Each structure stands twice: as structure tokens, then as C-alpha cells.
Amino acid sequence: MRTKHSYTEAIDGQQTVEYYRHLHEVRTKDGMKLVMTQKIPVNQKPKASVMLVHGLGQNRYTWTQTKRSFEHFLVANGFQTFNVELRGHGMSRANGSEHPESFECYLNWDIPAFIEEITELSHDKKIFYIGHSLGATISYCIGADFQDKLAGIIGIAGPYNMGKGNPYMKALGQSLEGLKGIIPLHRILPETFYIDLIGLLASHGLELIDNDSFPIPVHVWYPESIERDILKERVRRGFDRTSLSVVSLLIEWTAKGRLFNSENNRDYEKHIEDIQIPFCFIAGNDDYVVSPEDVNEAYLKAGSNDKVFKIFGSKDTFPKFGHIDLISGKAAPANSWKYMLEWLDSRI
Incomplete structure (x- = not known):
């Protein structure tokens, strides 16, 4: 399944980029047919390849909206x-892939298949990995296994000690984990967790919830940090579906303050110590979902000698950076985008 198109689309505001696009079907060793989108700058040999990995119940629209696109920013600066899209998400779901039976499906099947295919298509000895949220956490768990194929990792708001910096999130995780011990939720709830429905409802209620007086301690963006039309597109198109098993594991991580596998017999906290390649950790100071404290332990434990932890925003000044604002926010192009580009360029 391969198609090629030439597009001219927005980077931010009036800035545009021309690129070629290919859709690739990627088959995993357990039989899933996943999809990824390759974008190549026109009239320029790519200087490096970047793999973009979305987070929990998200999809390709994590990285691109009609009027603002970090993906297009990278292409405009010479990257392919x-x-x-992980199994059960976006075009991979449309192509027949099922939702993951467990978090380990991403680690054992999806990411290895994508890395192998990207390496083959790009002819690059090494590629860069950029993950957002759970996509960053995946790199904590599997990055050491692919150091021979990765030039470096950027983890954007990737939880390591989930809920450490947000007592509301920690309390929610502990409450839900306690509820799981009383009520067999896996027997009464559907296997699919419909985050896209949450996005649809949120898109109709932005007038109410997109302000700092609305009492939601787990906002996925800082109020009014993203233009309303861009925010509406982000939550409508970018919120997707996942499995209850993956959500359940995140609840357990939050409640227990540890990072482990679904069977609770493998400690991923040890795994990150073996990562020796360049690693850039990024957090938003006003991220209610994944606070800087949630990310900091990953930075401290990563084994790389070339590692950095960058926090955008501060409590007392604007602009503010929440969970998705680091990629889609008004201030992202001049701040987080620019920083990540400089980091990538210095490690090619």
C-alpha cells in the first residue's frame, strides 16, 4: 500500500513547506498490518530521518494540524x-489492526517493526526517535534494545513516575486502582477505551473548559495556550482509542509510582539505565497530566552521558506549556520546536 503525493501545507501561520508523501504498510511479526506516513522535503536530500511516536489513545494528528505542524517544521528543516500509528490507532486501525492486548505489544511487535522498516526505507544507519507522552515512555522501556539503530531520543512529556508532581493525579490513580481491587472492571467495561469520544465531547465544550477557572486538575493543555480552532482540531482528530488493558496499567503505574510490565515481573526502571545514546527529556512546567517531577527521574536514571532535561515555561510568567501545548501550542514554534531542532542538528 504505497501512494505518493506532492503537497504544500502549513508549518505555522503563513509559513508553508512542500513535501512528498508515502504511506507504508508495516507488518509486525505477530501479523498486524500497521501504517506509517513518510514525508520527504522536495528538492533536498534529507539530512536525517525522524520517527514520530504518539501517546496513549492518540494518532498521527499528535504531530500535525491544518494550521500548525511540528511534523512539517521538521520537513522544512531538511528532515524526512x-x-x-501504533496498533489500533488511526490508519493502522482502519487497516485492520486490533487494539493492543497489552502495553508489551508496542514494545515486542510494533516499535521493532517500525524501526526495521524505517531503517530499510531511509538507508540510514541510525534514525532519531521522538515520542510524546506514552510514546516517550515506550522509549524508556525499549530504547536500550535499539541503540545500534537510534541516533538519539527526544522524550516529550513522557511519564516515568506518573503522578509524582500532581497530587490530584496520584489520588485519582490510587482511587481507581483501589476500585479495581473491589470491582472486576475488565468484566463489566468494554475492552476498547474510547478516548476519541472524550475528544468529541471536549471539542463541543471548549467554551466552558478552555479557561483557567474550570476546575479540572488533569487538563491536557494549559487553558488558552492553543488557538481555539487548532485546539478543536487537535482533540477531535488527534484523540483516538486504545485498550482498557493499557489504561489499566497506567493507572497501576500512577498508584504505585513505579514503571513495570503488565505481569509485574519486569522493572523498566532498570532498563533506562542501559540507554547510552543521546537523550533529550522535555517537560512543560504547567503540564497537569505529566509534570516535570514525573519526567525528572527518567532523566536522572538514564545512563547516557549526553542527556539534557529542558522544562518550558514557569509558574510566574507566560507563555505556559501544558501536555499537548509543547507540540501544538501558540508558543511552541518559537520555543520547544526551536530547541528540539537545535538539539537534532547538533547530533547529526
Whole structure:
């Protein structure tokens, strides 16, 4: 399944980029047919390849909206991008892939298949990995296994000690984990967790919830940090579906303050110590979902000698950076985008 198109689309505001696009079907060793989108700058040999990995119940629209696109920003600066969609998400779901039975499906099957395919298509000895949220956490758990194929990792708001910096999130996780011990939720709830429905409802209620007086301690963006039309597109198109099993594991991580596998017999906290390649950790100071404290332990434990932890925003000044604002926010192009580009360029 391969198609090629030439597009001229927005980077931010009036800035545009021309690129070629290919859609690739990627088959995993357990039989899933996944999809990734490759974008190549026109009239320029790519200087490096970047793999973009979305987070929990998200899809390719994590990285691109009609009027603002970090993906297009990278292409405009000479990178070719591979925007992957994990099993059960976006075009991979449309192509027949099922939702993951467990978090380990991403680690054992999806990411290895994508890395192998990208390496083959790009002819690069090594590629860059950029993950947002759970996509960053995946790199904590599997990055050491692919150091021979990765030039470096950027983890954007990737939880390591979930809920450490947000007592509301920690309390919610502990409450839900306690509820799981009383009520067999897996027997009464559907296997699919419909985050896209949450996005649809949120898109109709932005007038109410997109302000700092609305009492939601787990906002996925800082109020009014994203233009209303861009925010509406982000939550409508970018919120997707996942499995209850993956959500359940995140609840357990939050409640227990540890990072482990579904069977609770493998400690991923040890795994990150073996990562020796360049690693850039990024957090938003006003991220209610994944606070800087949630990310900091990953930075401290990563084994790389070339590592950095960058926090955008501060409590007392604007602009503010929440969970998705680091990629889609008004201030992202001049701040987080610019920083990540400089980091990538210095490690090619």
C-alpha cells in the first residue's frame, strides 16, 4: 500500500513547506498490518530521518494540524519524517489492526517493526526517535534494545513516575486502582477505551473548559495556550482509542509510582539505565497530566552521558506549556520546536 503525493501545507501561520508523501504498510511479526506516513522535503536530500511516536489513545494528528505542524517544521528543516500509528490507532486501525492486548505489544511487535522498516526505507544507519507522552515512555522501556539503530531520543512529556508532581493525579490513580481491587472492571467495561469520544465531547465544550477557572486538575493543555480552532482540531482528530488493558496499567503505574510490565515481573526502571545514546527529556512546567517531577527521574536514571532535561515555561510568567501545548501550542514554534531542532542538528 504505497501512494505518493506532492503537497504544500502549513508549518505555522503563513509559513508553508512542500513535501512528498508515502504511506507504508508495516507488518509486525505477530501479523498486524500497521501504517506509517513518510514525508520527504522536495528538492533536498534529507539530512536525517525522524520517527514520530504518539501517546496513549492518540494518532498521527499528535504531530500535525491544518494550521500548525511540528511534523512539517521538521520537513522544512531538511528532515524526512516517519509518523507511525501504533496498533489500533488511526490508519493502522482502519487497516485492520486490533487494539493492543497489552502495553508489551508496542514494545515486542510494533516499535521493532517500525524501526526495521524505517531503517530499510531511509538507508540510514541510525534514525532519531521522538515520542510524546506514552510514546516517550515506550522509549524508556525499549530504547536500550535499539541503540545500534537510534541516533538519539527526544522524550516529550513522557511519564516515568506518573503522578509524582500532581497530587490530584496520584489520588485519582490510587482511587481507581483501589476500585479495581473491589470491582472486576475488565468484566463489566468494554475492552476498547474510547478516548476519541472524550475528544468529541471536549471539542463541543471548549467554551466552558478552555479557561483557567474550570476546575479540572488533569487538563491536557494549559487553558488558552492553543488557538481555539487548532485546539478543536487537535482533540477531535488527534484523540483516538486504545485498550482498557493499557489504561489499566497506567493507572497501576500512577498508584504505585513505579514503571513495570503488565505481569509485574519486569522493572523498566532498570532498563533506562542501559540507554547510552543521546537523550533529550522535555517537560512543560504547567503540564497537569505529566509534570516535570514525573519526567525528572527518567532523566536522572538514564545512563547516557549526553542527556539534557529542558522544562518550558514557569509558574510566574507566560507563555505556559501544558501536555499537548509543547507540540501544538501558540508558543511552541518559537520555543520547544526551536530547541528540539537545535538539539537534532547538533547530533547529526
